Amino acid sequence: MDKELTREIRTYAESLGADVMGVASVEKVEMIIPHDLQKPTKVLPGAKTVVVFGVGMLYGALEGEEVDLMRYMAMETNLKIDRMGFDLAKFIEARGYLAINITSGLPVDFAKREKGMWGYISHRHLAVEAGLGEIGLNNSFLHERFGPRIYLGSVITTAPLEFATEKKEGICLGEDCFLCVEACPAKSLRGDGTNDVAKCRRFAQPYGLARLLRFVRDLSSEGDLEKRKGMLYSLDSFYLWQSLVTRLGVFGGCFECIKVCPVGAKEDVRA
DSSP: OBHHHHHHHHHHHHHHTOSEEEEEEHHHHHHHOSSGGGOHHHHSTTOOEEEEEEEEOOHHHHHSSOHHHHHHHHHHHHHHHHHHHHHHHHHHHTTTOOEEEEOSSSOOOTTTTGGGTSOSSOHHHHHHHTTSOEEOTTSSEEBTTTBTOEEEEEEEESSOBOOOOOOOOSOSOGGGTOHHHHHOTTOOBOSSSOBOHHHHHHHHSTTSHHHHHHHHHHHHHOOOHHHHHHHHTSHHHHHHHHHHHHOBTTBOOOOHHHHHOOTTTTOOTTO
């Protein structure tokens, strides 16, 4: 394992704005990844390790009542992660190894990946294997400092980096808490660490593809001209336009389980 290169990558990731960073072994990851299509070697044959990094959300955005500003914060955080991942991959390739960063959202392969419901890899599971945290009852990744208030990025590489050998456990309070399960507006959390993705998606992606298709279908099938005009100039239409030009509400549309989680809730942002 190349410890010196691992240190260099960590230092560079921190300079880009990463709040946390870890490395996972591809061999170990591929033993636990729940979906065969999400194996790192499917993306990069010969991959040895995955650099996983995270950026904490803005606590100020989560404190208020302006949901659109929360969604804007989520969008900007994910865009930052995508750029950081690309820069990290370039940094690694400049040192003689292959690397590829995996998007935090789009694109996804709609033909092969459960109609877009599966990404190319699972950032959550990779972060667990990288020793950064665990998956909680809300089915989201939990970090001991940020709780669920963190977004993740990953870079798959052929570099033989020093990887984590131990996982972190006991971060989620589990059944002694249950606040996320009770707060979920979609009632999608089952209380055992799994969720009903279809139910969750209606809130997590309020102006995603499903909403857009329904709007187009309803608009095209409406026979009354005045009603069609009303639909065209409705709030739905405006929000869908906004989502198309900004991604706002396409991802990161609901924050209820995140806001109530006590893990990391009292984060000192000056730390």
